[in-house]
């Protein structure tokens with residue numbers, strides 16, 4: 001539901017809300033992986049999460065996915081507590097866990113089958129989403145016949161075919177070469193634009209975060225807290241700009257430097 005702010009403007013609906021979330025992987029609450037996280041994701045946002053290694057980015061994503069529960073605080077989706085995994089929240093990992101014995105179509109249809117969607121409907125949906133990720137010619141191929149980028153396309157189609165409200169992506173392009181990575185960024189930006197779903201995207205790459213996100217969140221070293229949030233608009237400009245001008249603009253480079261400094265400071269603190 002939309003709310004109206006103090007100046008009469010329509011506010012976007014909050015989809016995910018974490019309030020004062022902390023998480024410890026053991027019973028020692030002084031050893032938190034995450035601490036005092038307040039985070040909301042609103043309808044249609046593209047939020048990128050950056051931070052030093054081990055700061056709890058994946059842990060945060062797993063809480064939102066419903067794979068683990070916070071030790072303290074609350075995590076809700078549409079006002080309801082997040083309890084376990086749910087197809088309304090699609091997840092894409094760095095290494096796509098495709099079923100090696102199923103072909104592309106069958107992999108994409110798998111979740112629909114689990115949801116008892118009729119075969120003809122799931123077939124139609126799978127074809128639609130395989131087309132969207134550009135794999136029509138490979139729909140009968142098995143995962144071992146595909147490149148890393150193609151496998152990631154299958155994983156994206158497999159999540160999107162459920163029409164999730166939230167797509168959670170944990171370093172999805174971390175294992176891809178630079179060219180494939182840029183093509184995948186364009187694909188995800190277009191998909192986000194078309195589907196209007198809310199995306200939370202973890203990356204180690206500041207350029208990637210600034211090129212994709214409408215909001216970039218920088219986390220501190222462990223225990224992970226939110227250090228800084230930046231609203232960014234580069235993704236809109238980049239989508240209509242094949243010359244890469246936006247990525248070399250003063251504004252982009254200044255923000256890039258600022259974020260890199262923040263992260264590097266955290267990494268240095270980590271080594272002390």
Ligand SMILES: Nc1ncnc2c1ncn2[C@@H]1O[C@H](COP(=O)(O)OP(=O)(O)OP(=O)(O)O)[C@@H](O)[C@H]1O
Pocket residue numbers: 025033051052053054055056057058059060222
């Ligand atoms: N299942 C687990 N049991 C115990 N500790 C864990 C577990 N999973 C993660 N951790 C620890 O929690 C902290 C946060 O891990 P997490 O994977 O969330 O960080 P991250 O920011 O995603 O790291 P990276 O960028 O290296 O992937 C780390 O210190 C990690 O060792």
